[in-house]
Structures are given as C-alpha cells and as structure tokens.
Amino acid sequence: MTYTASSIIIKTQTSFKAFTPERKEAMTNNQIIFMKSQELAKEGIIQYTGRVFNAKTADGQTVEVKETEAIHTFMDWKKAGFMVKKGSKAVAKFTIWNFTSKATKAVREAMEKEGKEAPENPHYYMKEAAFFSASQVQPIEA
Numbered sequence: 001m002t003y004t005a006s007s008i009i010i011k012t013q014t015s016f017k018a019f020t021p022e023r024k025e026a027m028t029n030n031q032i033i034f035m036k037s038q039e040l041a042k043e044g045i046i047q048y049t050g051r052v053f054n055a056k057t058a059d060g061q062t063v064e065v066k067e068t069e070a071i072h073t074f075m076d077w078k079k080a081g082f083m084v085k086k087g088s089k090a091v092a093k094f095t096i097w098n099f100t101s102k103a104t105k106a107v108r109e110a111m112e113k114e115g116k117e118a119p120e121n122p123h124y125y126m127k128e129a130a131f132f133s134a135s136q137v138q139p140i141e142a
Contacts, residue, residue: 028097029096029097032094032095032096033071033072033096033131036071036092036094036131037068037069037070037071038065038068040071040091040092041066041068041069045091045092046068046069046071046091046133046135047068047069047133047135048066048067048068048069049066049067049068050067051066051067052064052065052066052067053065053067069133069134069135070133070134071091071092071131071132071133071134072132073129073130073131073132074130074132077132077137078140081139081140082138082139082140083137083138083139083140084132084136084137085136085137085138088132088136088137090130090131090132091131091132091133091136092130092131093128093129093131094128094129094131095126095127095128095129096126096127096129097124097125097126097127098124098125098126098127098129099122099123099124100122100123100125101120101121101122102118102120102121103118103119103120104121104123107121
C-alpha cells in the first residue's frame with residue numbers, strides 16, 4: 001500500500017492532528033513546510049537525506065517516511081547561523097502563517113481619518129515566503 005505525505009499525522013505540542021491539503025487553513029507552519037518539502041523532493045527540486053522516520057497515517061497505521069533536506073526562509077537560516085549563498089534562487093515560494101501585533105490596514109486607515117492611533121490587534125495572517133534548501137546555505141563565519 002502506498003501512502004502520501006498528505007495522510008500523515010504530525011505531533012503538535014498538545015495533540016496529534018491529522019491533516020490534508022483540504023485543511024490547509026488549520027495547518028501549522030511546520031506542517032505546511034513538511035508537506036511542501038515532501039512535494040519538492042518528489043519533484044526532484046530538493047533531495048532526500050537518506051534517513052527515514054516512522055509516522056502514523058490518519059487510519060492509525062505506521063509507515064516509513066523519507067526525510068528531506070531542510071528548507072527554511074532567508075531569516076530562519078540566518079537565525080540558525082547560516083547564510084544563503086550569493087546568487088541562490090528560492091527553491092519554492094508558498095504561503096505560511098505570519099504574526100503581527102498591528103491593527104489591520106482597514107482599521108489603521110479608519111483610525112487615521114479620525115485622527116486617532118490604532119490599537120494593537122495581535123493576529124496571524126497568511127503571507128508568501130521564499131524558501132531555500134540546506135544545499136544553498138553555508139555557516140556564517142565569525
């Protein structure tokens with residue numbers, strides 16, 4: 001029997017959550033990135049590491065899943081102590097969750113018209129991000 005990445009259950013901090021591409025709005029960034037990295041590896045855009053791990057499918061069966069090389073945004077690589085090699089192009093662009101404490105643009109504009117400052121409004125929103133693979137980065141030299 002063949003399993004796809006879309007039938008895998010990912011462990012979150014509080015529970016196991018089954019996810020499919022149809023439930024994209026409920027997925028965490030880690031889940032979105034995992035799904036995309038599996039797709040990119042199948043398309044030959046990024047490589048598999050040669051390691052496998054066990055995962056449970058939505059119906060409770062355990063399957064082996066090939067691990068892909070890491071993909072992260074430019075800033076995430078930088079935070080981890082790596083820099084993207086000069087001239088590298090993103091291996092993929094897709095939407096992930098982003099956090100802001102600012103009010104929405106509509107609220108800010110409405111408040112500006114009234115001459116008031118917009119209150120903080122912490123929330124998440126979807127934003128397109130560019131991703132680079134592990135083969136496109138090198139450690140930052142001190």
